[in-house]
Amino acid sequence: MTFPQPSVTDPAAAGARLLALATELARHPDPLSGRRLDDLLVALGWEPGRFLRAAGMIALTRDGTIEVYLGNFGDPRELDPDDHPDADALDTATDQPYLDSDALVDAVAEHLDLAPADPFAPDPLGVWGPVPHRLRAGHWAVSLATVQHDSGLDILSMVDFTWGADLTGRLTALIPPPASVTPADASAVAQPLPSDYRWLLDTYGFATLGDLTLVPPDQLRKPDAAGPALRHRLPDSVMATTADGGELCWLMEPDPSREDPDNPDHWSLELRRPGHTERIHSTLLHFLVTRILETRKPATAGEAVTGFDG
Template identity: 45%
Template sequence: MTSISGRLTDLAHRLSRIVDVPADDELEGVLIAAGWEPSTRRDHRVFQLDEMLAYTRSHHGGAEIIVDIRDFGDPQDLDREEYADSDHETISAQLYADAEALADSIADELDLPPAGPFDIDPLEGWHFDPYLFRAGHWVLALADVQQDSDLPLIVEAHFAWGADLEGRLTALVAPPAHPPAVDWTTITRLLPTDYRWLVDTYGPGPLGGYLDLAAPDQLLPTPDVGRLVWPERLTAATTDDGTTISWLTQSNRPWENDPQEQVNSWNLLLSRPGHDREYHCCLLRFLVLALTGALPEALPRRPRPGPLLPNSSDVPPRLAP
């Protein structure tokens, strides 16, 4: 029988061919091609392979496959009358130890490289350190998880689109050979890490013909229009049609001890006359989604004249060659 790690590695390699955000039917097709079958116990969007269950989630900003590898049950459901208090605590602790050991053993056998620094969007809301792997533009996170103390303990594999966004953006928009250098030592304010990468790679100013990236020494709060605005809006980019893309400078991860991680979790706000829309993603992810058509409302319909894509008349294909 093929091992669990082998099944997951196979699924990861199949997903790695999908470059951009897919629809649910594409994800289901990947599962079926990998030997998964619709579960007879649940609705048609749940698939089963051996003892594992998988379900899909896709939306205009992302896509996921979640695999429940093994359900260890709810430790609180142990029969307290059957065990003395010390025995109950020992057995409850053993459930967690067994789940962690299974996750450890699968992680050790996965034939995948580790994930990179931009592979997990801090606004995605899930981190399964230390088991993070990359498969093309997908991340595989592996862990034993329990969403609440009264819910089952499950070893879970979570595949999510959004890895190697730097590589995807540079394939969509070729960076200049010699972008203007920025002296970051003169910038006293903490700024998102992905923005720093964008400025270092493309320089401030035009990016892809669609927008102008604000220079770090020219980042200005959006003016208050007669009322207190909180959180502060810090304009990151502008477009020719009057659209501004701003950070809402309030951390979505206030429990983080690292101030940089708190800054990395700022939401984005797209504003144009008569319209505001908030996006729960970092600027790099937003640009990739917008340029691949996953956020059709995000940028002007037509770029300025000049090169954008390798074939500027076409949206890049979903599948890698």
């Protein structure tokens, strides 16, 4: 099936549709399935189908995510140099689709009266470049950006709605933190650590949250003295264990797709059980909250959280 072309010509109308969608999503504190998201869009007046349509936009859904395409500005590499009088004119023509896409993103964003994204909100568009507009609607992160999935592909204006904003608020609602916590000594580790891991230790201490038990910083594996080329390659860096004998590991490898590849907040996760390894494409905090929601057994801190200090 051919992907239809998005063609937003009225940013105000598109923004109004997206704001209505954000307002509805804000009523849902937990992830929704792709089918429920389809139904939600149709109820808001989007034309149903494999690709949902409204105000020139095209939407695709999957569990916990809605991708909305605003415009397609083509592939600059398809420009014919013979159609331009000199190299400067060709450079200008090459840059113009990016400028046009950015202008559309900015124009639509002007009509979204939403709060800024929190530090732990997912950033799914950020793997392809800077995201100028990172917002949130309740527990849903809202990102607007120009995206080119790879060189030689079309330039797209996109809006992404992904569940996972205000994860700290969702977790503390599910599992109230203890009244007092003895701070963990993260200074014992000779490298930066992801900020959500630090937040969990500061908020809950050395705790079992749901069925996940955090490994304290002084028990984390230290970096190998193997030089800069291997400084992040610690494939067995276990930082949590599960009640069924699994180990949750950081994959401490630089992410070359990011502007700051060494940022530990972009480390991937791997869940290991005997005979099975699963790559987790989310942060520790996102994985933890999702796992607790799946069990649907939130309880008081005394019942659900054990092993913390204080």
